[in-house]
Amino acid sequence: SYQNNHLAENSEAKHHHSTKKVCISEECTQMSKSMMANLDTHVDPCHSFYQFACGGWMIRNAPPPRRLVHSVMSKRRDEMDLQLRDFILSIEQSEADHADKQLRRFYDSCMDVSSIRAKGYVPAVQLIHDEFSDYFKDNFIVDHDSDRKRLTQLILRLLKSNGTPIFDITLDLSPSNSSRYIGVIRVPARSGLLPKLTRSSRSFSYLLNRLMRHRRKRNSRGGYKYVSRKEIFKSFETSGLLCLHET
Incomplete structure (x- = not known):
């Protein structure tokens, strides 16, 4: 009969579902724990699915001051910045190789806020005059090929000098x-x-x-x-x- 066939189909479906393989690897376990930790089970998903799916993470990870967007990736970036800072501070210039010495010297120069404020924009202006003043001299002879070549050289010089702050x-x-x-x-x-x-x-x-x-x-x-x-x-x-x- 129809009823018996329907019951048989349901029984077969349940048996198939119960024998379905579940990933129990370390990666799957860690991922499932992370997903469960991010949930806010006190929120009705029909009312706000975003708050339900991400509310737990948002409660545990308040955004830093003045940050408009805070996410898992920005948190990972902050952690990476801290690790890089600790690595640089661990460099002993008396024992480090040339590359590590340059890295530590560059970091120390950026952190020397008092010297930066005292010098102001003078070093940047001096750099422009020293490196790029030749490109801005008056030239009354119109030569498109020469101008295009000079512009290319100027852009290359800017890129090589890491001029993006300017x-x-x-x-x-x-x-x-x-x-x-x-x-x-x-x-x-x-x-x-x-x-x-x-x-x-x-x-x-x-x-x-x-x-x-x-x-x-x-x-x-x-x-x-x-x-x-x-x-x-x-x-x-x-x-x-x-x-x-x-x-």
């Missing part, structure tokens, strides 16, 4: 011609510097908010209008943050 050089599509690339030379991104060190933190915040909204904005009719790349680049230009060079 200049940020990237490649992107031209807003006026998508078949061409442009070299973007501007001040460093805000994520790489403290806000007080940027030229215009308000401009950076404005541009960042626009990009984070998926390059869309609400128009007067309540819909969304596409924000073109050209408009975004125009915002950089009006903020005095962008210098374009067609390649």
Whole structure:
């Protein structure tokens, strides 16, 4: 009969489920423990599944001050930074090899905050004059090939000098011609510097908010209008943050 067949099918399904293999390796065990520890079982998953799945981890790992985004990866990065710091501090310059001595000397120079504040921006300005002053001399002879070569040499020199704290050089599509690339030379991104060190933190915040909204904005009719790349680049230009060079 139908009832007997239905009971037989259920019995077979239960038997198949009971004999299903379960991973009991060390990796699976550790992963399952981690997943269970991240749960907040006091939260109804139908109400907030994110809080249910990650609430336990969030309770045990409060974000550091002034950090907007905190995650497992950022926590691992913090732990790695601490390990690197401890490793560098363990280097004895009297016994270390040349590479370790340079690493320790570089770290100590960065931590010497009093000397950095006393010297101010003078070393950076002196570096610009010493390394790059030849590229900015007046040249009244128009020679596109020579200018292109000099620009290439300048960019290579900047990259070799690790000039990213002063200049940020990237490649992107031209807003006026998508078949061409442009070299973007501007001040460093805000994520790489403290806000007080940027030229215009308000401009950076404005541009960042626009990009984070998926390059869309609400128009007067309540819909969304596409924000073109050209408009975004125009915002950089009006903020005095962008210098374009067609390649």
